[in-house]
Amino acid sequence: MSTLIAAENLGHAYHDEWLFKNLTLGIQPGQRVALVGINGAGKSTLLKLLAERFEPLEGKIVKNKSVRIGFLDQDPQFNEAYSISDFIFSTENRQQQLIREYEELLEDPDPDQDKLNKLYEDLSEHNAWEFEHQIKTILSRMGIQHLQQKIGTLSGGQRKRLALAKLLIDDPDFLVLDEPTNHLDIDTIEWLEKLLTTGNKTLLLVTHDRYFLDNVCNSIVELDQGKMFSYQGNYAYFLERKAERSASEASSLQKNQNLLKKELEWMRRQPQARATKSQARIDAFYDLEEKTKQKSSNQSVTLNMKMSRQGGKILELDHIQKTFDSRAIIDDFSYVFKKGDRIGLAGKNGTGKSTLLNILTGVLAPDSGKVDIGETTVFGYYRQGGLAFNEKDRVIDVVKSTAEYIKMADGSTISASALLTLFLFPPKKQHGMVEKLSGGERKRLQLMRVLMQNPNFLILDEPTNDLDIDTLNVLEEFLENFPGILMLVSHDRYLLDKMSDQLFIMEGEGKVRVYNGNYSEYRLSLENAKVAKEKSKQVSSASNSTQKRTFKEQQALIQAEQNISEIEKKIADLTVELNNTDGTDFEKIQMLSDQLLQLQKELDHHTEVWIELSEK
Secondary structure, X not given: OOOOXXXXXXXXXXXXXXXXXXXXXXXXXXXXXXXXXXXXXOHHHHHHHXXXXXOOOEEEEEEOXXXXXXXXXXXXXXXXOOEHHXXXXXXXXXXXXXXXXXXXXXXXXXOOHHHHHHHHXXXXXXXXXXXXXXXXXXXXHOOOOOOOOXXXXXXXXXXXXXXXXXXXXXXXXXXXXXXXXXXXXXXXXXXXXXXXXXXXXXXXXXXXXXXXXXXXXXXXXXEEOOEEEEEEOOXXXXXXXXXXXXXXXXXXXHHHHHHHHHHHHHHHHOOHHHHHHHHHHHHHHHHHHHHHHHHHOOOOOOOOEOOOOOOOOOEEEEEEEEEEOOEEEEEEEEEEOOOOOEEEEXXXXXXXXXXXHHHHOOOOOOOEEEEEEOOOOOEXXXXXXXXXXXXXXXXXXXXXXXXXXXXXXXXXXXXXXXXHHHOOOOHHHHOOEHHHOOHHHHHHHHHHHHHOOOOOEXXXXXXXXXXXXXXXXXXXXXXXXXOOEEEEEOOOHHXXXXXXXXXXXXXXXXXXXXXXXXXXXXXXXXXXXHHHHHHHHHHHHOOOHHHHOOHHHHHHHHHHHHHHHHHHHHHHHHXXXXXXXXXXXXXXXXXXXHHHHHHHHHHHHHHHHHHHHHOO
């Protein structure tokens, strides 16, 4: 099979430091490759080189001239004066221009019927109706509606979705995607997974989303300390092989360190007059020292921050309501937060997730209702938008502006510099400028600033954006052992499943639904409800369907329907009671939680019975 695009002996430096040298990579048609590695390893730089955004300092990119490359930048740049239409529709593509005219005319409340009829004919003549449907689907999925809107008025998330929409509409031969799931809701991510795995698409992507990576990619390339390692298989296979390689390297490192120790003794004993006679051995010593130093520096982030004491009263929401532009965002929502709460916040973009978080933390006041915060509650709020760093500040000064010394979980106190080292900022990076940090390193610095406050109520709004998978694994380990309240907004389904046992579902029109379970359980309940609804339609429309059931089975089906209805009502009543229970009444909280768990199991059982009988 011919190679679609290849990198030969690639080398590139950033701020006078080599990210990698002598890299060679070939991508075949139909190959879907994930590029993984720690923040700052050079992943985004490698993507830009392969997308021909700039020339490498060493080596070359080889491809057929006819290959069309589409690139999604981590932070897309636009002409602010352009409208969405100007950007989306290519002037060279006649079909796209006809579709543009048609869509813009439809936005007019009083369209010219003659023009509309003429466009109908032109679209049919150019076989553009199917293409028009594809474009409309993509724009709708990305939440893009008003084609005349100026790009300068869009938020960062809207811009990223606009750039992705343009790429999917153009449908290039080779897709290069830097964090494509950032700023997408989960429904859209699942739609994108299906789109990218349909047909024989070729792509190279960087993503922190492990479900997305596993569902889309069929091979993985790891960038580690300037070297490249390839794995044919999914993410689970990569982890197994990486563990084997790490174990082998650890063994080699131990041998190198023992040899280095002996060679160091020899170097110290070596008479100055004989140095020229053993130059080869001296050179070998320095090579060994460099290799050992590189391997020793391959550490992981350490998170073991202290948590402030938490009292009995944490946070109570009493019938809160918030409206923007006459549109209800939150309508009459009440909840009493309890010790040990681990809540995932889910819902489509624009349904009010960030608004609710801002109300919880006092950034935004509700229009009505009450937010009662306990005296000992200390928020740690990791915002999706990030921190506004001064680009010319040194990294260590950013940290020292919060605190010179920080309390750790074991009661010890460490300096700002020592804490930066634990977060994988070596002395050289600490004293460097913020402008030299990668996107992921900035996020890691932001996370560190939040944890320095020793919060007992931790709110993470899309914490996985731009973080490398290694850092995410450490973050997950920290969150699993975090004894305080956790509220998590994330499109990362893996993280939501692992870290939350309860969901606030922002359903739109101000409704906030409380669901006891994680995201996968919630999705399964939706699928079961959908199947049940479809089966119900089939049963009512097919008059002969009941003839295939025995009388006993027909009675069991009716009973299952009654059981499902009764249990759903009990769950709703118990959920309201649990939400309004005093946070200090732990016995009642435990009792209600156990009852809800048992009812959910019964509901699942009766739903399965209903589905099985209704299929007959």
